[in-house]
Amino acid sequence: MGTTTSIAVHHVTRVEGHGNIVIDLRDGRLTRCDLEIVESPRFFEVLLKDRPYEEAPRITCRICGICSVGHATASIQAVEAALGVRPGPKTQRLRRLNMTGEWLQSHVLHVYFLVAPDAFGAPSVIPLAAKQPEIVVRALRLKKLANEVCYTVSGRHVMPISYQAGGMGYWPRAAELEALRGKLAAAREDVDATVDLFATLKWPAVERACECLAAFDEDGAYPMMGGPIRSSTGRTVPPPGYRDAMQEYLVEHSASKHVKGREGTVRVGALSRLNLAADRLHPRAAKAAARLGLAPGAANPFLNTPAQVVEIVQAHEEAMALVDALLADPAPEGRAPVTRSRGGKGVGICEVPRGTLVHEYNVGSDGRILSANCVIPTGQNLAAIEEDLRAFVPALVEKPKGEIAHFAEMLVRAYDPCISCSVHMVDVGFEGEG
Amino acid sequence: MRASVMATIQRPKAAFFSFGSCEGCQLQVLSVEDVLLTLVSAVEIVNFREAIDDRRDDYDIAFVEGSVVRPEDIEELQQIRKRAKIVVAVGACACLGGVNAIRNRRSPTELAREVYGGRQDGVFKTLAEAAPLATVVTVDYEVRGCPIDRAEFLESVRSLLAGTTPVVPAFAVCVQCTMRDTECLVRRRIPCLGSVARAGCDAICPAYGAPCEGCRGFHDAPNFEALGEAFYRHGMPRSLAAEKLQLFNNFKDIREQWEQRLPSPSTT
Numbered sequence: 001m002g003t004t005t006s007i008a009v010h011h012v013t014r015v016e017g018h019g020n021i022v023i024d025l026r027d028g029r030l031t032r033c034d035l036e037i038v039e040s041p042r043f044f045e046v047l048l049k050d051r052p053y054e055e056a057p058r059i060t061c062r063i064c065g066i067c068s069v070g071h072a073t074a075s076i077q078a079v080e081a082a083l084g085v086r087p088g089p090k091t092q093r094l095r096r097l098n099m100t101g102e103w104l105q106s107h108v109l110h111v112y113f114l115v116a117p118d119a120f121g122a123p124s125v126i127p128l129a130a131k132q133p134e135i136v137v138r139a140l141r142l143k144k145l146a147n148e149v150c151y152t153v154s155g156r157h158v159m160p161i162s163y164q165a166g167g168m169g170y171w172p173r174a175a176e177l178e179a180l181r182g183k184l185a186a187a188r189e190d191v192d193a194t195v196d197l198f199a200t201l202k203w204p205a206v207e208r209a210c211e212c213l214a215a216f217d218e219d220g221a222y223p224m225m226g227g228p229i230r231s232s233t234g235r236t237v238p239p240p241g242y243r244d245a246m247q248e249y250l251v252e253h254s255a256s257k258h259v260k261g262r263e264g265t266v267r268v269g270a271l272s273r274l275n276l277a278a279d280r281l282h283p284r285a286a287k288a289a290a291r292l293g294l295a296p297g298a299a300n301p302f303l304n305t306p307a308q309v310v311e312i313v314q315a316h317e318e319a320m321a322l323v324d325a326l327l328a329d330p331a332p333e334g335r336a337p338v339t340r341s342r343g344g345k346g347v348g349i350c351e352v353p354r355g356t357l358v359h360e361y362n363v364g365s366d367g368r369i370l371s372a373n374c375v376i377p378t379g380q381n382l383a384a385i386e387e388d389l390r391a392f393v394p395a396l397v398e399k400p401k402g403e404i405a406h407f408a409e410m411l412v413r414a415y416d417p418c419i420s421c422s423v424h425m426v427d428v429g430f431e432g433e434g
Numbered sequence: 435m436r437a438s439v440m441a442t443i444q445r446p447k448a449a450f451f452s453f454g455s456c457e458g459c460q461l462q463v464l465s466v467e468d469v470l471l472t473l474v475s476a477v478e479i480v481n482f483r484e485a486i487d488d489r490r491d492d493y494d495i496a497f498v499e500g501s502v503v504r505p506e507d508i509e510e511l512q513q514i515r516k517r518a519k520i521v522v523a524v525g526a527c528a529c530l531g532g533v534n535a536i537r538n539r540r541s542p543t544e545l546a547r548e549v550y551g552g553r554q555d556g557v558f559k560t561l562a563e564a565a566p567l568a569t570v571v572t573v574d575y576e577v578r579g580c581p582i583d584r585a586e587f588l589e590s591v592r593s594l595l596a597g598t599t600p601v602v603p604a605f606a607v608c609v610q611c612t613m614r615d616t617e618c619l620v621r622r623r624i625p626c627l628g629s630v631a632r633a634g635c636d637a638i639c640p641a642y643g644a645p646c647e648g649c650r651g652f653h654d655a656p657n658f659e660a661l662g663e664a665f666y667r668h669g670m671p672r673s674l675a676a677e678k679l680q681l682f683n684n685f686k687d688i689r690e691q692w693e694q695r696l697p698s699p700s701t702t
Contacts (some may be wrong), residue, residue, distance in 0.1 A: 013487045023669055036435035042503075045514060054680070058644060062533045063580065065458020113485060124486030126474055136471070144467035153643065158458040158466070158581040169643015251671070402449040 004026060007405050011038075012412055014114040014124070016066055017419020021408045022253075023389070028397045030094040033389045035382060035412060037254040039419045042396050051344075053079045053363050057163040060359065060374070064418055065158045066109070069102035069150060070352030071359070074374075075223070076163045078359040081239075084339035084348025085166045087147035090326065091333050092225065094153055094168055097322040100158060100225050101149025103315040106159060106353035107145060107270070109307040110200065110416045111138035115305050116409055121203045135197065138190050142312075145187050149319055167335030174330040181323045183317065191316045195288045196308045204407065208379070208391045210299065210384055211261045212247060212272035215349045215356045222280040223273050224316055226350035226357075230276055233263060239347040240360050246380055252277040256419070258383045259375065268355025268377045269415065270307035271298060285314035301388055302414045308353070311374045344369065354378055378417045385415055439519050440494070441597025449481035449493035451514055453500030453507050454564060458581045459525035460484050460499060467583050473588075474541045475597060475691065495520045495645050501527040501534040501564040515571040520594065523566070524587070526580035526649045531685030534564035535579070538684050566685055568577050574598055580649035580682065583635055603633040605622045607646045610637035619645050620664055625674045629664065630656035630692075649682045658695040673697045 024032035044063050046055060057075040073095060082086060087095075113125045116135065124127040147157050149420040152172050154160030162169035172180075178351045191192040211233055215226035229234045229245045237244045248257040248265065259266065274281075274289065278296050283290065287318035289295075292306040343363035350357055355377030362370040388411055396404050450460060466473065480490040490637055492510070496518035502508060516519055519696075558672035567573050577590050577600075590600040598621050606648035611618070619626040619640050626636065626645035632653040639646050662672035677699040 011483055013483050013489075014485065042534060043537050047533060051536075058647070059533060059536075060582065060683070062456050062458070065456045065461040068456070068458060113464075117487075123488060126479060126486060131472075133471075140467040140470060142464070147465055147467070150468060151697060155638050156581070159463050161639050161644045164643060166468075170641070404623065429527075 004031075005401065007401050007408070009323050009405050009409055010228045012190060012409055013419050014117070015417050015419065016064070017417070019412070019417065021405070021412060022343070023393060023404065023408060025397055030394050032398075033386060033393060034253045035389070037382070037387050037419055039221045044374065045372045046071070046347070048361070048369045050368050052367050053083070053165065053361070053369060054284075055370075056359075056361065056369060058159070058161075059319025061375040063374070063376075066106055066353050067354070067418055068158055068348060069098050069375075070357050072154075072160050072163045073099060073350045074348040074352075074357045075126075076165065077226070077350065078346045078361045079165050079348070079363070080346065081242075081342070081348060082344050082363040083165060084116075084344075084359055085336050086339075087166050087336045088333045090329065091167050092321050093325055093335075094171075095163075096221075096225055097319060097326070098153040099152055099352075100315040100319040101146050101153065101157065101352050103224070103311055104146035104149065104298050105143060106416075107312050107315070108139055109143045110135070111194070111308055111312070112142075112306055114320075114413060114416070116417060118413070129277050129358055134163075138193060139263065142190050142194070145183055147279055148180060148183060152176050166333060166337065167333060171332035172326070174327060177323050177327050177330065181320065181327065183257075184320045184323065185345070187316065191313055195309055198306055199291050199293075201306075202236070203300065203305070204383060204410070205300070206302070206388075206392045207299040208301070208338055208388055209224040210387070211263050211266045213261065213268050213272045213356055213380070214276045215239070216277065216349055220280065221290065222316075222318070223277050223351045225344045226348075229349065229356060231261065231266075232276060233261075234270075239349045239358075240345075242347060242349065242375065246356075246358075246375055248379065256376070256379050256382060258270070259380040260383060265387045266380055267301065267384045268380045269304055270311050270353070271301070271304040272355065273351060274298070274310060281310070282314055282318055285306055285310050301411065304414050304416065308416070315339055315389040341365075352377060354416055356379060376418075378415075378419060381415050381417065385417070439597075440594050443503040446477050446595065447480045447490075447492055448477040448497065449490075449514075450479070450484075450533045451481070451496060451500075452483070453498065453508075453511070453528070453567075453666055454503035455500030455525065455527040455532075457499065458484055459528075462581045462584050463587060465498075465526075466588055468487075470589065475592065477591070487535050488593075491517050493518055497520065497522045497524050497569055501529050501566060502570055503530050503534060503560050503564045505561060505563075506675060511540045511570050517583045520574045521567070521571060522575045522577060523568065524577050524591065524623060525577065525582050526651075526682050528565075528573075528681055529576045529578050529690060530649075530651050531566045532649070532682050535682075535684040536680060538563045538689075539680060548597050556573040557632065563686065569685075571686070574590040574630070576602070578602065578632065578650040579635055591687070605633050606653050606656075607633045607635065607637050607640075607650075609633055611640050611646075612636070613637075614641055616640045618678055620668050625665060625678050627661070627675075627678055630658060630661050647678060649687070651683065652691065656691070657691045662696045665682050671697075673699045
C-alpha cells in the first residue's frame with residue numbers, strides 16, 4: 001500500500017473568479033495536478049446571437065469587470081473588421097489611452113493588492129495597510145489615477161460606455177484632458193516608488209521554457225491595440241488566422257476551454273509581451289525592466305509580476321504622451337463610415353493586461369450577429385499553469401502540505417488569472433452556419 | 435425595519451459573495467479609493483475572496499453580486515441567508531438577472547446543443563434560467579445597476595450603518611438626462627429605455643453616447659406602451675422596445691411586466 005497525499009485549495013483567494021487547485025501525490029510521485037475552473041458558465045457567445053452589432057461592445061464588456069475596456073476594444077475591432085470600418089487616428093489614440101488606464105488599473109491591483117501581501121507576509125491588503133500604510137495608500141492613489149483615465153475617455157472603467165463602430169460616442173473636452181494630464185504627471189513619483197518597491201522582492205527560482213505569444217501593433221508601438229500574433233518560435237499569423245496560433249480544446253475539470261499552440265502550452269501576458277517586444281518599450285520602462293532583472297527569454301512564470309510593474313511604467317508614460325497628442329488637436333473626430341453594409345466575418349485582437357484577447361463575429365446583412373467566438377488570455381494560460389505545476393511541484397514533495405499549497409497558489413496568482421473572463425463558454429455552432 | 439438592527443452593532447462584520455457575474459461590482463466597491471480605508475475600519479471584512487485570504491462565516495451583512503445560475507448556487511445562497519442578518523443584492527445580475535438572463539429566452543435543450551456540444555454534466559451544469567437572488571432567498575436591500583454606482587453603494591452602506599433604509603430613486607432616467615442637459619436619444623432614432631428605467635445612475639450612458647438599456651430595472655410606474663409609441667413616432671419599430679428590454683430585464687417575472695404590452699421582436 002502506498003501513501004497518497006491530496007492537497008486541495010478550494011477557491012483560490014486573491015484571484016479574479018472561482019478556481020480550485022487539486023494536487024495528488026502518491027509515494028512522492030505527482031499523480032494529479034489540476035487547476036479546476038468552477039466559475040459559473042456564462043454563455044456570452046450565445047448572448048450575442050441575434051443582437052445588433054451596436055450592442056456587442058456593451059454586452060461583451062460585461063464578460064469581466066476588470067477587463068471590460070479590453071473586451072470593448074476587441075469587440076469594436078471585430079465589429080469594424082466585419083463591416084469594413086476604419087476608425088481615424090485620433091479615435092485610435094483615444095481608445096489606446098483608455099487601454100493604458102485599464103492596464104494601470106489591472107496591474108496595480110494585481111501587484112499591490114493580490115501579490116504584495118505574499119511578499120510582505122500578510123494575508124491580505126487590509127492588515128498590510130496597518131503594517132505599511134504608505135504602500136497601500138500609494139497603491140490606492142495609482143488605482144484612482146487609472147480609473148480617472150477611463151472615466152475621462154469612456155465615462156466608466158467597469159463597463160465603458162462610448163465605444164461605437166468607427167468612432168467614440170463621447171469626446172473628452174480639452175479641460176478634462178488637461179486635468180488628467182496634471183494628475184498623470186503628479187503620479188511619476190508613485191510609479192518610480194513602485195519600481196523601487198518591487199525591485200527589493202525575491203521570486204521563487206524556477207524555470208520552464210514555453211512558447212510566448214503577443215499581438216503586435218502594426219505601427220511599431222508596444223503591443224496593446226493588437227495586430228498580427230507573433231510567437232517566440234518566430235512565426236507570425238495575421239488576426240483572421242488566430243486559430244493557427246491558438247487552438248482551443250475542452251477538458252473535464254474546467255468550465256473554461258484550454259488552449260495550445262503549435263508546440264504545446266503557450267504563455268500570454270506581461271512577461272510574454274516583454275519577452276517579445278522589449279525593443280518597443282519606452283526608455284523609462286526599459287530602465288525599469290533592467291532594474292527588475294528582466295531580460296528577453298525569461299522562462300520563470302513568477303517574473304510576470306515584475307513584468308507587470310514594467311508595464312505600469314510603460315502605460316503611465318504612454319498615457320501622458322497620448323493625452324499630449326489629443327490636446328495638440330482637441331477637435332472631436334467624426335465616425336468613420338461602414339463600407340461593407342452586407343456584413344461578414346471580422347476578427348478583433350488586442351493585448352489586455354493578461355494577454356492576447358480575440359473576438360470574432362459574423363455579422364449578418366441585417367446588422368445582427370450570427371455567431372461569435374472569444375478566446376480569452378486566461379484560457380490560453382491555463383494549460384501552461386498546470387504544466388508549470390507538474391514541472392515544479394515534484395521538487396517540493398518533501399515539504400509540508402501547507403507549503404506546497406502556498407507555492408501552488410502563488411504560482412496561479414502570478415499569472416493573474418481572470419476566471420470570470422475565461423468561462424465565457426464556447427463551441428457555438430449555430431444552425432445555418434458552416 | 436431590518437436596518438435598525440445594524441445601529442446596535444459596534445463594528446458590523448461584512449462579507450462579499452459572488453455568483454454568476456463579471457465581478458465588476460466588487461471592483462466598483464474597491465474603486466472608492468478615497469474612503470476605502472475608512473470603509474474597512476467602519477466594517478470588519480471577514481470574507482471577500484477576491485481580495486483577502488480570511489474566510490469566516492460570522493458576518494452581519496452579506497453583499498451578494500451575481501445571478502443564481504447553477505444548482506449548487508441555491509444551497510450556497512440559502513446558507514448565506516441563514517448566517518447574515520442583512521442580505522444586500524448588489525448589481526443588475528443579483529437584482530434582475532441582468533445580462534445572464536438574455537439566454538433565458540432560449541430553451542435548455544437549445545442551449546445544451548449550442549454550447550459545449552451538448553455537455554450538461556459536472557462543471558458544465560447550469561439551471562434552465564439565470565435568476566435574481568430574490569427568487570431563492572429574501573433580499574433586504576438592493577443596490578442596482580450594471581455596474582453599481584460607487585456613490586450609491588457608499589450611501590447604502592452609510593445608511594445601513596446608521597440603521598436607516600437606503601433610498602432608491604423612484605423616477606425615470608429621463609429626469610436625470612434632462613437635468614444633465616443631454617440631447618434626447620430617442621429623438622435621434624436611438625432606442626433608449628430612459629423613460630421606463632429607474633434613475634440613480636445620473637443618466638451616464640446617454641451622456642457618453644449610448645442608449646439607456648435599463649440596467650437598474652424599472653421605476654415605479656413604467657409605461658411600456660408609451661415607450662413603444664415613442665419609438666414608433668421617431669421611426670423605429672415598436673418591437674425594438676421589447677428587444678432592448680431583453681438585455682437586462684429578461685428574467686421571467688420581470689419580462690411579464692412588459693411582454694404583453696409590446697409587440698414581440700421577430701428574433702424570439
